[in-house]
Amino acid sequence: MNVPRFVRLAEQGRAPIRVTIDGREAHALEGDTLMVALLSNTGQLRHSEFGPEVRSGFCLMGACQDCWVRDEQGNRMRACTTTARDGMAVRTTKEEATWPTLA
Amino acid sequence: MADPRVIVVGAGPAGVRAAQALVEAGLRPTVVDEGRRDGGQIYRRQPEGFARSYPQLYGTEAQKAKDLHDSFEALRPHIDYRPETLAWNLTAGQLHVVAGGERTAVLPYDSLIVCSGATDRLLPVEGWHYAGCYSLGAAQIALKSQACSIGKRVVFMGTGPLLYLVASQYLKAGAQVAAVLDTSSLSTRIRALPALAARPALLWNGLKLVAMLRSAGVRLMAGISPVAVTGDDERGVSGVRLRDAQGREHSFECDAVGLGYHLRSEGQLADLAKCHFDFDEPSRQWLPRIDEDGRSSAPGVYLAGDGARILGADGAEAAGRLAALAALKDAGRPHAVVEMPQLRKRLATMDKFRRGLLQAFPWPHQLASQLPDRAIVCRCEGVSAGDLRATVRDLGAQEMNRAKALCRVGMGRCQGRYCGHAAAELVADAAVLPIERVGRLRGQGPVKPLPMSVPLAVEEQA
Amino acid sequence: MSSQHVQTDVVVVGGGLMGASAAFFLRQRGVSAVLLERGLVGQQASGVNFGNVRRQGRFLPQLPLAHRSRDIWGRLPELIGHDAEFIATGHVRVVYAESQMADVEKYATDAKHWGLDLQILGRSELRKRFPFFGPEVIGGSYSPNDGHANPRLAAPAFGRAAKRDGAQVIEDCEVLQVEKSGQDFRVNTSSGLTVTAPAALICSGAWGGAMSAAWGEPVPMVPKGPTMAVTEPLPYGIVPVVGVSTRIEHEGVYFRQVRRGNIVFGGGRRNPAYLDGRRANVNPNWTLGQLHELRRIAPALGKLNVLRTWSGVEGYMDDDIPIMGPSAKVSGLYYAFGFCGHGFQLGPGVGDVMAELIATGASSTPIEPFHIHRFTSVPAAETAVVNA
Numbered sequence: 030m031n032v033p034r035f036v037r038l039a040e041q042g043r044a045p046i047r048v049t050i051d052g053r054e055a056h057a058l059e060g061d062t063l064m065v066a067l068l069s070n071t072g073q074l075r076h077s078e079f080g081p082e083v084r085s086g087f088c089l090m091g092a093c094q095d096c097w098v099r100d101e102q103g104n105r106m107r108a109c110t111t112t113a114r115d116g117m118a119v120r121t122t123k124e125e126a127t128w129p130t131l132a
Numbered sequence: 133m134a135d136p137r138v139i140v141v142g143a144g145p146a147g148v149r150a151a152q153a154l155v156e157a158g159l160r161p162t163v164v165d166e167g168r169r170d171g172g173q174i175y176r177r178q179p180e181g182f183a184r185s186y187p188q189l190y191g192t193e194a195q196k197a198k199d200l201h202d203s204f205e206a207l208r209p210h211i212d213y214r215p216e217t218l219a220w221n222l223t224a225g226q227l228h229v230v231a232g233g234e235r236t237a238v239l240p241y242d243s244l245i246v247c248s249g250a251t252d253r254l255l256p257v258e259g260w261h262y263a264g265c266y267s268l269g270a271a272q273i274a275l276k277s278q279a280c281s282i283g284k285r286v287v288f289m290g291t292g293p294l295l296y297l298v299a300s301q302y303l304k305a306g307a308q309v310a311a312v313l314d315t316s317s318l319s320t321r322i323r324a325l326p327a328l329a330a331r332p333a334l335l336w337n338g339l340k341l342v343a344m345l346r347s348a349g350v351r352l353m354a355g356i357s358p359v360a361v362t363g364d365d366e367r368g369v370s371g372v373r374l375r376d377a378q379g380r381e382h383s384f385e386c387d388a389v390g391l392g393y394h395l396r397s398e399g400q401l402a403d404l405a406k407c408h409f410d411f412d413e414p415s416r417q418w419l420p421r422i423d424e425d426g427r428s429s430a431p432g433v434y435l436a437g438d439g440a441r442i443l444g445a446d447g448a449e450a451a452g453r454l455a456a457l458a459a460l461k462d463a464g465r466p467h468a469v470v471e472m473p474q475l476r477k478r479l480a481t482m483d484k485f486r487r488g489l490l491q492a493f494p495w496p497h498q499l500a501s502q503l504p505d506r507a508i509v510c511r512c513e514g515v516s517a518g519d520l521r522a523t524v525r526d527l528g529a530q531e532m533n534r535a536k537a538l539c540r541v542g543m544g545r546c547q548g549r550y551c552g553h554a555a556a557e558l559v560a561d562a563a564v565l566p567i568e569r570v571g572r573l574r575g576q577g578p579v580k581p582l583p584m585s586v587p588l589a590v591e592e593q594a
Numbered sequence: 595m596s597s598q599h600v601q602t603d604v605v606v607v608g609g610g611l612m613g614a615s616a617a618f619f620l621r622q623r624g625v626s627a628v629l630l631e632r633g634l635v636g637q638q639a640s641g642v643n644f645g646n647v648r649r650q651g652r653f654l655p656q657l658p659l660a661h662r663s664r665d666i667w668g669r670l671p672e673l674i675g676h677d678a679e680f681i682a683t684g685h686v687r688v689v690y691a692e693s694q695m696a697d698v699e700k701y702a703t704d705a706k707h708w709g710l711d712l713q714i715l716g717r718s719e720l721r722k723r724f725p726f727f728g729p730e731v732i733g734g735s736y737s738p739n740d741g742h743a744n745p746r747l748a749a750p751a752f753g754r755a756a757k758r759d760g761a762q763v764i765e766d767c768e769v770l771q772v773e774k775s776g777q778d779f780r781v782n783t784s785s786g787l788t789v790t791a792p793a794a795l796i797c798s799g800a801w802g803g804a805m806s807a808a809w810g811e812p813v814p815m816v817p818k819g820p821t822m823a824v825t826e827p828l829p830y831g832i833v834p835v836v837g838v839s840t841r842i843e844h845e846g847v848y849f850r851q852v853r854r855g856n857i858v859f860g861g862g863r864r865n866p867a868y869l870d871g872r873r874a875n876v877n878p879n880w881t882l883g884q885l886h887e888l889r890r891i892a893p894a895l896g897k898l899n900v901l902r903t904w905s906g907v908e909g910y911m912d913d914d915i916p917i918m919g920p921s922a923k924v925s926g927l928y929y930a931f932g933f934c935g936h937g938f939q940l941g942p943g944v945g946d947v948m949a950e951l952i953a954t955g956a957s958s959t960p961i962e963p964f965h966i967h968r969f970t971s972v973p974a975a976e977t978a979v980v981n982a
Binding site: 032034035036037038039040041042043059060061062065069072073077078079080081082083084085086087088089090091092093094095097105107110112 | 166178179182252264265273274275279280281282283284306307364366388398511514544545550580
């Protein structure tokens with residue numbers, strides 16, 4: 030769902046950065062974690078492997094491992110402990126089975 | 133005689149004070165921490181470039197937070213500091229680390245002081261897997277570290293002092309708090325007052341928070357039983373349903389839930405070090421055995437802070453220092469030995485408060501057996517309460533590791549951190565066994581997911 | 595602790611896959627059996643191994659047994675009511691060097707005579723079929739009807755089926771003494787239970803050597819712990835089981851993706867294992883070594899995360915051939931242990947063959963190469979008291 034989940038309450042004077050989410054350009058702030066960069070724009074980080082629901086992280090401290098996302102090259106990042114950088118392009122959709130195929 | 137090689141794992145209150153004691157004694161310890169910055173969880177630092185003040189971030193604990201951060205800054209030139217470094221495994225005298233998710237190393241040690249801290253302790257509720265349901269600690273981190281609320285309208289549910297603290301922090305920061313729902317009843321809290329009075333300042337702070345929430349018009353309920361987090365697969369959380377102490381159903385609309393039942397010690401490294409664990413009756417969880425100074429049952433391995441006993445930040449600072457002094461003494465480099473009795477005494481006082489907190493805000497284990505079969509228990513693997521019950525009833529599992537082997541509970545990415553305790557309650561209930569008889573999930577490395585891109589490790593010389 | 599006595603036809607010592615399947619197949623033949631397991635069924639080597647259901651690459655005289663077992667794997671649902679997650683995905687063995695390609699081609703030629711049809715795939719054919727292989731892989735051998743299953747589930751499923759069919763399966767029951775007086779074996783256990791039977795089958799895995807030694811039949815066996823790991827779940831995209839054919843120990847890694855998506859991997863260097871502690875620990879450096887090798891075979895694996903590592907206690911014979919068949923010295927005594935880390939695929943077949951051997955006096959599948967008499971040189975008395 031594209032409705033932003035997190036609400037910014039303060040610290041909004043930081044420099045802007047651009048990230049791409051599922052192919053769409055979005056805006057975030059320098060110093061955001063990747064999780065905040067994503068969830069201030071959308072409501073999900075990934076799809077559950079074993080259920081129909083989307084997930085949006087859980088513990089925010091690198092313990093639950095529920096916030097892993099992947100970039101366009103299939104590299105995996107734990108969104109809550111990764112700093113968002115300008116130019117990051119992330120997919121939150123269900124991954125394809127072609128992931129092991131070499132380019 | 134060469135200096136003993138000492139590694140401290142964790143740069144929170146316990147780790148920082150341990151490192152400080154070691155540096156005072158003339159050593160240069162290695163400090164390994166997963167975070168980008170020091171401070172651990174409770175004194176988690178905001179990223180560089182954020183502008184909020186210490187009182188804004190840490191409230192009544194602002195001075196303590198500042199002291200801790202300043203102490204660490206002063207220590208930095210005297211320690212081998214490894215931030216963003218995960219201790220992913222451990223063998224006798226060797227710590228296996230990965231830095232930045234990329235660079236591996238094997239760090240030899242003579243003494244290891246593990247200050248691994250804690251996570252929230254969770255008890256599943258139907259629907260807790262929906263997007264928008266977070267731990268209480270997560271709700272706090274979102275605010276403290278990123279100045280965000282986890283949603284537009286938040287319900288906080290569970291038990292423990294953190295419940296009221298986070299709710300009041302959200303309120304102060306301008307977020308919308310719909311309700312604070314506590315499974316502990318007022319009467320259990322009142323009965324615990326004598327023990328809580330062991331630390332009167334903390335008790336007073338707690339009461340003030342409750343009063344502040346009430347006067348702001350936040351709906352406070354005690355003695356509740358969570359029924360479900362409502363929502364849907366695509367949009368996530370839409371509300372919370374519960375029963376009050378009289379059994380009547382209530383519901384609140386919200387788009388985010390902060391859920392938590394006090395804390396759970398991170399014992400994975402202690403487990404890999406083959407430390408002995410004992411079942412702790414007051415908290416109904418397995419804890420690594422330590423003596424009064426923090427020595428574990430494994431030679432050369434010391435445990436301090438919330439990773440060994442949930443005593444809070446002040447307790448962690450005292451325990452960290454004490455464990456370091458014990459390590460120094462054991463290594464034949466005694467330092468400040470005269471302080472050890474008073475540190476032990478402080479810890480004993482804090483332990484009294486710990487028991488008071490557990491009495492006031494007990495882990496509502498009976499709620500596990502009330503979970504409907506369809507409720508997801510293991511979030512990572514999608515294992516339901518019904519699956520667990522069937523594993524006991526039909527496949528004969530009477531113990532946690534057997535249940536794991538047969539139904540996959542605890543096999544997911546979080547390795548049982550968030551489902552382990554509730555799963556044990558369910559297995560014990562279904563097997564009609566006392567909780568300690570079903571045991572605990574056996575720790576296996578890596579402590580956290582290890583990227584498969586990492587190279588062979590270099591063994592570092594001290 | 596009660597004092598109870600049970601009389602049965604066969605007492606099976608050790609509740610791993612061999613013991614559990616033997617108990618099951620004995621019942622299929624109407625033979626009564628008591629299975630005694632010190633811990634829980636399937637907890638040791640049977641539960642920690644890689645899960646390969648593979649005939650390709652075996653010591654050729656083992657193929658008849660492997661074929662018989664493969665047939666049973668395909669019929670598990672009808673036999674034991676559980677498929678143990680067996681899927682016939684095919685198994686591909688790849689090589690990095692031409693010299694190794696020659697080895698693999700020779701094996702394919704020889705195996706054909708033993709009833710195993712393999713397909714040799716060159717560099718481009720291999721990549722066309724399996725586009726995940728890295729540039730170092732120059733070719734391989736494919737066995738279309740091999741596959742894999744879930745070792746955590748297989749032995750327990752056989753144990754439950756044996757029990758369903760009338761075997762007594764007794765867990766948390768340590769065998770303290772096995773003695774023979776007259777025609778019967780008499781087994782004393784830690785729970786106070788005594789079992790007597792005219793036949794005894796030793797399936798105690800890495801601990802089997804101590805038992806055979808007590809009967810005057812020592813064997814050269816060492817315990818070792820495999821280096822195992824599993825990744826996070828991924829979309830299901832790697833179908834065959836993959837292994838490397840090599841003479842370099844650390845290169846010999848293998849992996850399989852389960853339907854749920856996780857990738858299980860193992861191989862390379864092993865770890866010391868301890869019989870008294872019944873445990874083995876993974877050397878973290880061996881795991882890192884495996885990652886290096888896995889990235890060579892399938893570079894995309896380098897993007898994943900390892901969630902968990904584990905090991906266990908496996909019994910390895912010096913000649914890499916298991917002990918299976920009757921005792922060379924004591925009538926009524928039988929052995930099936932020491933499967934050198936390659937017993938999982940054989941498990942159902944071993945149980946079926948041992949049941950046939952015990953029930954009828956002969957096995958229709960040749961198992962002579964596994965006879966314990968290849969180590970026995972000195973004759974000994976028929977009766978013995980042994981502390982297990």
